[in-house]
Amino acid sequence: MKIALGSDHAGFKLKNLLVEKLQHDGHEVLDLGTYSLDPVDYPDFGEAVGKAVAAGEADFGVACCGTGIGISIAANKVKGVRAAVVHDVTSAMLAREHNNANVICLGARLLGESVAIDALDAFMAADFEGGRHEQRIAKLTALDEA
Numbered sequence: 001m002k003i004a005l006g007s008d009h010a011g012f013k014l015k016n017l018l019v020e021k022l023q024h025d026g027h028e029v030l031d032l033g034t035y036s037l038d039p040v041d042y043p044d045f046g047e048a049v050g051k052a053v054a055a056g057e058a059d060f061g062v063a064c065c066g067t068g069i070g071i072s073i074a075a076n077k078v079k080g081v082r083a084a085v086v087h088d089v090t091s092a093m094l095a096r097e098h099n100n101a102n103v104i105c106l107g108a109r110l111l112g113e114s115v116a117i118d119a120l121d122a123f124m125a126a127d128f129e130g131g132r133h134e135q136r137i138a139k140l141t142a143l144d145e146a
């Protein structure tokens with residue numbers, strides 16, 4: 001798969017770790033920055049990841065900041081994006097199965113590296129269940145025009 005990744009300075013190290021992990025696993029990676037520990041603004045990178053996914057340039061997005069919250073808010077402003085802050089394997093799996101999330105957001109200051117890697121693996125392995133969740137996703141899509 002092709003995965004777009006982005007982070008602010010707080011998520012920089014985790015993002016780089018996940019870039020390496022995904023490349024090792026054979027995925028194509030689009031690293032949208034940031035590229036150093038210099039302070040930057042998370043909306044710029046949430047927007048970049050969201051736009052890459054919405055444009056079909058990536059199958060999924062991975063966005064990291066200190067909490068995962070700010071960058072998820074930014075990514076969710078992009079039409080077609082369903083970005084989910086996840087904290088563990090269960091929330092990562094359910095973000096795909098129930099919410100059909102297309103961007104996973106991780107809090108580098110809150111999660112250990114192993115938890116973040118396991119959550120990403122769970123997110124990538126899970127599929128949207130459809131069924132009763134379809135109409136809810138349709139309502140989320142309708143909110144893009146609200």
Ligand code: RB5
Pocket residue numbers: 008010011042065066067068069070071
């Ligand atoms: C940066 O200090 C921090 O505010 C940011 O990484 C993120 O946690 C915001 O939601």
